[in-house]
Amino acid sequence: MQLKRRKFIQLGSAAGAALTVGSQFGMKAKAAALMELKQTGSASPTGKKNQEIPYTCLTCNIEDGGIAYVEDGRIRRLEGNPNHPGNRGKLCAKGNAGHLHVYDPTRILNPLKRIGPRGSGKWKRISWDEALSEVAGKIQGAMDIDPMSIMFQYGRNRTHGLVYRFMNALGSGTVNNHTSICECNKKVAMEHAWGPDIETPDFAHTKYILNFGSNLAEAAYFHNPYIQRLIDGKVENKAKLVTFDPRMTNTGAISDEWVPLKPATDGIVALAMCNVILQEGLADTEFIRKYTNVTAHQLAEHLKQFSPEFAEKESGVSADTIRRIAIEFATAGPATTYTYRGSSMHQNGVYTEKATMMLNVVTGNIEKRGGFNLPRGLGFGGGPGPHPPKPPHSILKYPPEYPLASHHVSHHVSHSILEGRQKINVFMLYCHNPLYTQPDGDTWKELLSSEKHIPYSVSFSINMDSSTEYADIILPDTTFLERWDPESMPSSALGWVGLRQPVIKPLGNAKAFRDTIYELAQKIDPDGKRGVKKYFSYGSAESYVKNQLEATPGLKAAGGFKLLKKYGVWPFYDKKKEDNFKFGAHEEALSESDLAGTTLEGRTLMKGGKSVGLMVDGKAVRGFGTPSRTFQVNVPEWEHYGFEPMPHYEPIEDHKRMKSDELLLSTYKPNVHTQSRTPNLKWLQELHHRNPAWINSETAKARGIGDDELIRITSPIGYMVTKARVTEAIHPQVVAIATSSGMTNKATVGNYGGTKDPDIVQNTWWDDTGVHPNQIIPVSTDPIGGGMGWFDTVITVTKAKAGDKYGDTHSDRGAARKAFEKALSKATKVRDSGDAHNTTAKTNVRDERHTEVGGVFGTTAKLRDFEDPHNTTA
Amino acid sequence: MAKKKKYAMVIDINRCIGCKACMTSCKAENDVPLGVFRNHVRELEKGIYPNMKKIFLPVLCNHCDKPACKAALPEGYEDAITKRDDGIVVWDEAKCKGKVAEAAIEGCPYSNAFMHPQKNVFQKCDYCVHRVDAGLQPACVSTCIGGARIFGDVNDSTSDVFKYMATHSTHVLKPEEGTTPNTYYVALDRITAERLEGSQQLPPTDATEIAVENFSG
Ligand code: SF4
Ligand code: SF4
Ligand code: SF4
Numbered sequence A: 001m002q003l004k005r006r007k008f009i010q011l012g013s014a015a016g017a018a019l020t021v022g023s024q025f026g027m028k029a030k031a032a033a034l035m036e037l038k039q040t041g042s043a044s045p046t047g048k049k050n051q052e053i054p055y056t057c058l059t060c061n062i063e064d065g066g067i068a069y070v071e072d073g074r075i076r077r078l079e080g081n082p083n084h085p086g087n088r089g090k091l092c093a094k095g096n097a098g099h100l101h102v103y104d105p106t107r108i109l110n111p112l113k114r115i116g117p118r119g120s121g122k123w124k125r126i127s128w129d130e131a132l133s134e135v136a137g138k139i140q141g142a143m144d145i146d147p148m149s150i151m152f153q154y155g156r157n158r159t160h161g162l163v164y165r166f167m168n169a170l171g172s173g174t175v176n177n178h179t180s181i182c183e184c185n186k187k188v189a190m191e192h193a194w195g196p197d198i199e200t201p202d203f204a205h206t207k208y209i210l211n212f213g214s215n216l217a218e219a220a221y222f223h224n225p226y227i228q229r230l231i232d233g234k235v236e237n238k239a240k241l242v243t244f245d246p247r248m249t250n251t252g253a254i255s256d257e258w259v260p261l262k263p264a265t266d267g268i269v270a271l272a273m274c275n276v277i278l279q280e281g282l283a284d285t286e287f288i289r290k291y292t293n294v295t296a297h298q299l300a301e302h303l304k305q306f307s308p309e310f311a312e313k314e315s316g317v318s319a320d321t322i323r324r325i326a327i328e329f330a331t332a333g334p335a336t337t338y339t340y341r342g343s344s345m346h347q348n349g350v351y352t353e354k355a356t357m358m359l360n361v362v363t364g365n366i367e368k369r370g371g372f373n374l375p376r377g378l379g380f381g382g383g384p385g386p387h388p389p390k391p392p393h394s395i396l397k398y399p400p401e402y403p404l405a406s407h408h409v410s411h412h413v414s415h416s417i418l419e420g421r422q423k424i425n426v427f428m429l430y431c432h433n434p435l436y437t438q439p440d441g442d443t444w445k446e447l448l449s450s451e452k453h454i455p456y457s458v459s460f461s462i463n464m465d466s467s468t469e470y471a472d473i474i475l476p477d478t479t480f481l482e483r484w485d486p487e488s489m490p491s492s493a494l495g496w497v498g499l500r501q502p503v504i505k506p507l508g509n510a511k512a513f514r515d516t517i518y519e520l521a522q523k524i525d526p527d528g529k530r531g532v533k534k535y536f537s538y539g540s541a542e543s544y545v546k547n548q549l550e551a552t553p554g555l556k557a558a559g560g561f562k563l564l565k566k567y568g569v570w571p572f573y574d575k576k577k578e579d580n581f582k583f584g585a586h587e588e589a590l591s592e593s594d595l596a597g598t599t600l601e602g603r604t605l606m607k608g609g610k611s612v613g614l615m616v617d618g619k620a621v622r623g624f625g626t627p628s629r630t631f632q633v634n635v636p637e638w639e640h641y642g643f644e645p646m647p648h649y650e651p652i653e654d655h656k657r658m659k660s661d662e663l664l665l666s667t668y669k670p671n672v673h674t675q676s677r678t679p680n681l682k683w684l685q686e687l688h689h690r691n692p693a694w695i696n697s698e699t700a701k702a703r704g705i706g707d708d709e710l711i712r713i714t715s716p717i718g719y720m721v722t723k724a725r726v727t728e729a730i731h732p733q734v735v736a737i738a739t740s741s742g743m744t745n746k747a748t749v750g751n752y753g754g755t756k757d758p759d760i761v762q763n764t765w766w767d768d769t770g771v772h773p774n775q776i777i778p779v780s781t782d783p784i785g786g787g788m789g790w791f792d793t794v795i796t797v798t799k800a801k802a803g804d805k806y807g808d809t810h811s812d813r814g815a816a817r818k819a820f821e822k823a824l825s826k827a828t829k830v831r832d833s834g835d836a837h838n839t840t841a842k843t844n845v846r847d848e849r850h851t852e853v854g855g856v857f858g859t860t861a862k863l864r865d866f867e868d869p870h871n872t873t874a
Numbered sequence B: 001m002a003k004k005k006k007y008a009m010v011i012d013i014n015r016c017i018g019c020k021a022c023m024t025s026c027k028a029e030n031d032v033p034l035g036v037f038r039n040h041v042r043e044l045e046k047g048i049y050p051n052m053k054k055i056f057l058p059v060l061c062n063h064c065d066k067p068a069c070k071a072a073l074p075e076g077y078e079d080a081i082t083k084r085d086d087g088i089v090v091w092d093e094a095k096c097k098g099k100v101a102e103a104a105i106e107g108c109p110y111s112n113a114f115m116h117p118q119k120n121v122f123q124k125c126d127y128c129v130h131r132v133d134a135g136l137q138p139a140c141v142s143t144c145i146g147g148a149r150i151f152g153d154v155n156d157s158t159s160d161v162f163k164y165m166a167t168h169s170t171h172v173l174k175p176e177e178g179t180t181p182n183t184y185y186v187a188l189d190r191i192t193a194e195r196l197e198g199s200q201q202l203p204p205t206d207a208t209e210i211a212v213e214n215f216s217g
Helices: A127-145 A160-171 A186-193 A224-235 A266-279 A286-293 A298-301 A307-313 A319-331 A349-362 A410-418 A441-449 A515-526 A541-549 A562-568 A577-580 A636-639 A681-685 A698-700 A759-764 A811-827 B021-030 B098-107 B139-145 B160-167 B188-195
Strands: A051-056 A065-071 A074-080 A110-115 A122-125 A150-154 A208-210 A240-244 A255-259 A335-339 A426-430 A456-461 A475-476 A484-486 A496-502 A598-600 A604-607 A610-616 A619-621 A664-666 A693-696 A710-715 A718-727 A734-738 A795-800 A809-812 B007-012 B039-048 B051-060 B082-085 B088-089 B149-153 B182-187
Touching: A051 A496, A051 A562, A074 B021, A074 B139, A110 A127, A127 A150, A127 A426, A127 A456, A127 A475, A127 A515, A150 A160, A160 A515, A186 A349, A186 A619, A208 A266, A208 A319, A208 A349, A224 A240, A255 A319, A266 A298, A266 A307, A266 A319, A266 A349, A286 A298, A286 A349, A286 A610, A307 A319, A335 A349, A410 A441, A441 A811, A484 A541, A496 A541, A496 A562, A515 A541, A541 A562, A636 A710, A681 B021, A693 A698, A693 A710, A698 A718, A809 A811, B007 B160, B021 B139, B051 B188, B139 B149, B149 B160, B182 B188
Parallel strands: A150 A426, A208 A240, A208 A335, A240 A255, A426 A456, A456 A475, A664 A734, A693 A718, B007 B182
Antiparallel strands: A051 A065, A065 A074, A110 A122, A110 A475, A484 A496, A598 A604, A604 A610, A610 A619, A664 A795, A693 A734, A710 A718, A710 A795, A718 A809, B007 B149, B039 B051, B082 B088
16 A cells, blocks of 8 residues: 655754654645545544654664654654654554653652662662762772773663763773574675665565565564565566565465574575576676676676575575575566575574575675665764764773674673673673573672672663663663654665654653763763763753764755754655666776876775775776675685685584484564663563464474473573473474563562552453573674574473473573683684783774765765664664 | 555565564554454464574554454444445444454454453554554554565556556465465465475464464465
């Protein structure tokens, strides 16, 4: 269905107009008799007028646009922003429940200071002044000893630079993110192959989609915007969708073919298909010749080792199926692959991601209508100056044994601190719940409980979660509906920038993280002598974000920050523009001024020590965002560190040695939850609260396990007792558990200032909230990307043993440690337990990584001037 | 002369991704309590590994031309449920409560109506009548990620719903009940074919999957 949408209204007068109540976001009304109903707008059941305020969603991390309807100071309802180029007026199940974050009964609305032992759940309320003075004092103390001993651990950080500004100002490079448990293997592979860390396929105009383990119908990047286009492509353009996944996800359900395969073998399937395509003479040899750094002949010869028969042996997918799908993909017309965490978050994930990308290379489906395309996004600036200098990187952030892990190795950090690799005096936690979301969560519990390793611990949190419970002090943060942020995501071929703005005043005494940091900086450095304060002199959070967004080219002329406050996003969705989008950014000719002063190295045009273009048949073009400006089928950096530079498949060692009764554990995110942040959202929890383990009926039968019966799952580091969901929808060698259930914190409704919702009190009808699997998942790591091998755990499954109770989980500290050491043993170098200050962790990707302001990610050359290696996605 | 308005909804099974945005948007828009739903997305699984099928079936009130819920009202309470001129089936909270509501709920052959747990009054989908009267699409339609739900005036040849019905073949659930539904389905035959071959409702991981019904449409 094509919804008619409002045209980009003429700016000028409208842009400056005050926010008015009405349906400013809806479609233009036609003559009354023929009026089509508008997609969005306010019509409160109470009949009361509502304020309409645009915002950017942060229930998950796709950053869709929404409109909040506020009635009597309370958010009544959220809707999609119809002008938003990504989500086009629609919110997913989570987004529709997003305001429940504000009214979360476990919200913390006052600063809390621990009064019992760590993790005891005993707190006392203190004032903001007391809280900030205490934290500032601890930070000052740590600065005097060693600023690097101040650690900041973040997860879903969308401040776009503020965390780094703060830590850099303090002089500490000890900042850790969470990308290694998200999708960093995919990012690292893509960065080396073509520049940017993600793709934006043109699903709406494609004819064939090969999906390797991503679940776009439920989660993945960019669930809501992409699945809309994918369905348009399937239904209107008759595209065929084929999904490789050991579990039948909802994406599998809507696929024309679901092809289950053994986990961690997507790469060999993809390479065998590439081989078939070259052998059958179906490859786009011109694309290979012009835009890659290998010849078609070299590639064909290299790929010969990956026969469909070998792929069948590894993956269980028949050679015939591999051949047939390869030929279909190569001959369907425009075609694209899609991947996310499913195929890449294995110990061989970087190789796998490159292998699946290769399918688009050999068929020439890169940067074209209906193909696999570069991400488009509009960037923004780094905020008001001055900017603090960058301190040295911490060894925790860039461990030298992972020289190519440009997105940190976050899941090693708990073990590393416990073994004394770096001394921490102050630990700060923001938007991350490592005890729950990281593998081997009990090691994080050990770390966060240890006053020896973490002498002082601060959590900036909106509510009580499993990790915040171990803090010494909690500084209550605001939700995404009570704060300012700039946003930009490549969720549509039409790039956009969006604004997150408060739609109501913060509840209670909660304070937005931006404001807390600002005030903390003043407390740390009241007289400016520490050199911190000068970086925190810009005034309000709003003025900071305004400064960032007004650096976006073209925005100022279109209406600037005022426009964003009124409409939430710029530019507006334009269907015609998206349908007629011109791809081919790599073919774009360099201008005279681009060319001036360039020198040629091979086919690569260099300027000021940087590659800026590629010579193709005597023409100077942009090429891709790699050092050679080609699509790097051969990655020299990988060879440099002893990895395979050419497309490669590396079987997982543990999987080769699996005994016949052993299985593999897989985890997943269901459509109505995020990983860890949504268990208190009643409408989502109602739809999905328990997480029985999916097990194939044959596998269950062989073990005498019946549906809904108690089972014990044993991994190399422990066991859990949960229930079985016996199903046909999963590979017989795989057991899958949703990670969004089984939160075990002690938070109860209304404890910390959150309100009691009578609906929750009276009508909650479930008491089973599932069993969380991460405690029994050992640390394992891709030696190239530094990403967690989430779906590689070898397990055994039996009926529960006598005395086993539903929900029992146990992990063995020694075994967890061993698993970590095993992961390290596969890393590049013997690591030196070094001093954080001496680390010069450096790779050509890491330090040059940037998001361009304006244009296509990775093909233009302007830098966004703040450090945030996590800025485009995840 | 413009014809009288008649609201209807088409749900295209080929576009439904089972995302349940329709369910949470409805909860939010209509403040629907936990434990009850105005709309459901049923999930049906069928087949033996690896030849599996999984299909989603969104259900909600059909706004029947001959509403069986209304027909089931006790004597003297006939006006507790009204079929509006534009086709939307609404109820009067002051009248449709207690035993009267129970009878109406019992009367719906689709199990689409329920009792509000606290107010003890009749409840069901009302096509978001407060939105429709204000010129807005129902909440579930507005947010439908797959673009599976199309709503509007079937008597208006320029409407999306008219055009969709003119270009797609549609079916209704349980036509043999004689209620003449106004919620139509595209590709319902995919569901009924599955049902006929004995597909099974997923176990109750989800509230959406609690009730197993016989779709024979
Ligand atoms: S997909 Fe993510 S950003 Fe979009 S509506 Fe859902 S939660 Fe919000
Ligand atoms: S579907 Fe049921 S509740 Fe809705 S109008 Fe028909 S009979 Fe009444
Ligand atoms: S919102 Fe639309 S696509 Fe999603 S489950 Fe409901 S009907 Fe299906």
